[in-house]
Amino acid sequence: MTVSDARRLLVPVADSETVRNTVAYAVEQAQAAADEGRSVELHFVVVASTRALDPDAPTELGEATELLDRVDVWIEEDLGTEPPGWLTITEEVLGADRYLFSPGDYADTLVEYGAEHGIDTVVLDPEYRPGGAAPMLRPLEVELSRGEFEIERAPVERRAQQTVLARAASLPKYLTLFGASYVFYMLLSAYTPFDFFTGAVTATLVTLLLAPITFSQQPSVTRLPVQLARLLLYIPYLLWEIALANFQIAYVVLHPSLPIDPEIVELRAAVWGDAAVTTLANSITLTPGTLTVSVSDRAFDIHSLTGGSREDLFDGGLERAVRFVFYGREAAAIPSPRERGDGGRPDGQSTDEEVAGDD
Structure with missing residues (x-):
């Protein structure tokens, strides 16, 4: 293969419903560039959504590394082999050493990385939300426009919402919500045997109905x-x-x-x-x-x-x-x-x- 100028793609990844398809799309773009006789650099980065002072930081940074490990597996699945010579893959966790607040802060991190590595295109996952549960893609795209690269949204479909809700409930959520509901009920009761019984029944009903939608993140039982x-x-x-x-x-x-x-x-x-x-x-x-x-x-x-x-x-x-x-x-x-x-x-x-x- 005659190698001309390299194409450099930056793919910010997070644990979203469409991250797998976004990685597949980035690999397709890399293969298309290779067919044109160009070498390709794929940069997969996780912008740490946590802050260095957050007690969950070690856990979330570990999850970021685990996500990049999954990206490795997905790339091999899509290529059908180990990365060929024309493809260079870089994976990094960014932003763990700074306080990130707004979409602009996340964009600054990506823009700096893009300038340092000569990125020409940023491929965005439609479900990419580095700041938490609230949608951020539109303002993030606006902020990223300050960089000297193209911004391309991966054309991937989202899973049905009911699938997300079905997976939302977990044992820590059930236990946390049951405990909070039961304690609150008892604070308003007369502490009779009947109150203990009706409190348990009420807390159970509340837990079964609301546990899947009460928490946007898993509660930490240890913390x-x-x-x-x-x-x-x-x-x-x-x-x-x-x-x-x-x-x-x-x-x-x-x-x-x-x-x-x-x-x-x-x-x-x-x-x-x-x-x-x-x-x-x-x-x-x-x-x-x-x-x-x-x-x-x-x-x-x-x-x-x-x-x-x-x-x-x-x-x-x-x-x-x-x-x-x-x-x-x-x-x-x-x-x-x-x-x-x-x-x-x-x-x-x-x-x-x-x-x-x-x-």
Whole structure:
């Protein structure tokens, strides 16, 4: 074979429903380029969806390596042999050493890799969602357009949704949901034998009906007791914050001039996972002066009644405490929203005074 200029394809992979077909499509593109007399470089990368401070990081990094091992097997299946001489395969895990928050952060990682290795085409899995369960492909494509390469979405079909739901239930989900439902029921009961029986029946029904759809990720049975212990420390802190906010709002209400300054602001919180996001959103709502209006991709739209409530919000006390509950002490050291450059304005930009203060 006469080898001309090489074609370099970058394929970001994640454990999606269509990743297998995306790998097959990339191999087909490689074979088509080889038929034109070109050598081919296939770069399969996993952008670590976890953060280095997340206690699940070692597990998720291990899963990333396992996924790349599966990619190896799929490539051999599609080629029918070991990779021929015209094909070079590179596999790497990216982003494990940095904090990735938005689609732009993931895109930056891929763009940097593409520039370093001379990538000419990025092949995207239609189900590729590196930031979690929420759809990210459209904004990710926009962010990737900053790179000097073509972006091609693999033309693969998705599996039926009911197949995903059928596989969603697992023993950890059943046990976690049953335990939470049973404990909640008993907290509202009189602790009679009849209550213990009806609580078990009720928790069983709730578990059977809701376990397949309650969790987007598998709950960790080993980490759950630790998180519950931290949650017991968090509750007094939250109650203290609620009490302070009550005094602040009472002062505003009783003040003759009623010094309110209502405004909806966006908080881009450094939390991930349904439980942590829900806990932070509800904590903000429970604190007088702030109300979580909506949450999308960890971006919180929050109605704030006064400037003081916004200051407290972007100082990040609640956010740090929630990170401590779910990810541990080291994760609590992640910079606050203000330290990350979010001054609490509606557009997420700092005011001139805040910028001057930083200087």
